Amino acid sequence: MTDRPVIGIFGAGKVGTALARLLVDAGYEVVLTGSPRQTALELLVGVVAPGARVASPDELVAAADLIIVAVPFGKVGTVPWASFEGKVVVDATNYxxxxxxxxxxxxxxxxxxxxIHAALNTGARVVKSLNHLGYHDMEDDAMPAGSPLRRALAVVGDDPEARRAVARVIDDLGFDAVDGGALANGRALEPGHPAFGRELSAAELSALLAAERVLAA
Structure with a gap:
């Protein structure tokens, strides 16, 4: 994977378009697809995420090195998981x-x-991240590397290389990435769990994830 992978985003809602704006600003090529019910999608994306390119799901999968799933949880089944073989896939959804x-x-x-989502295609390199902060925080809280108040985001997944690839993107977005280990540890990032919605430093988030692993054991 290159230093600037092409990013594909499934979901043109508030989360997907906020991520698209940040990624384009960080120098990434971004391909985005939305619901078939979203009319004039190219016009919408041109207004809310200028620089991102609208594509069909098949075109997105073919073009993207790294895919972000940012659809509503109930729509996860509409995403073409069977096409994600070998791809790094960020699950940014929340139940x-x-x-x-x-x-x-x-x-x-x-x-x-x-x-559960990773089981839909065991060949996909699924990483849980970008789900435990609000879409409005993505742009408001992004800070340059080294900023003392920089917010941390966790990266969990069973593929270490995939975690590192996502961590590099998160750093470019303006956040400190914390490696949380295996995908099972993603439960700590879900709604109702300790990391969800909290503004934490890298040290604080690392300690929280370590405590959760102890509790789970």
Whole structure:
């Protein structure tokens, strides 16, 4: 993977377009696709994420080195996971019952939601990240490297190289990346868990993730 991988984003909502703006500003080529129900998508993206390119799902997968899934949780099944073989895929989704309603099979599953998604294509290199801060915080909280108040974001996944690739992107976005280890540790990043929505330094987030792993063990 090059220093500036092409980034594909599934989801042209508030999260997807906020990420697209930051990525374009950081010098990345960004390809974005949205819901078929979103009319005039190219016009919308041209206004809210200028510099990003709109493409079909197949075109996005073919062009992207790294894919971000930023669709509503209930729409995860509409994403072409079967096409993600060998791709680094960032799962930025959240299962949030106040929004999604209770989904019995998710509630009964002991795995983290990203482990559930990774099982949709075991050849995809799934990383959980970018889900535990609000879309409005993405631009407001981004800071240059070395800033003493720089916010940290966790990166968890079973593929160390994929974690490093995502960490480089996060650093370019304006955040300190914290390696949280295996994908199972992503539960600490989900709604209702300690890291979700909290502004933490790299040291604070590292300590929190370490404590969660101890509790889980």
């Amino acid at each position: 949030w019952p106040p929004v999604d309603g209770h989904i019995a099979e998710i509630d009964a599953d002991e795995r983290s939601t990203s482990e």
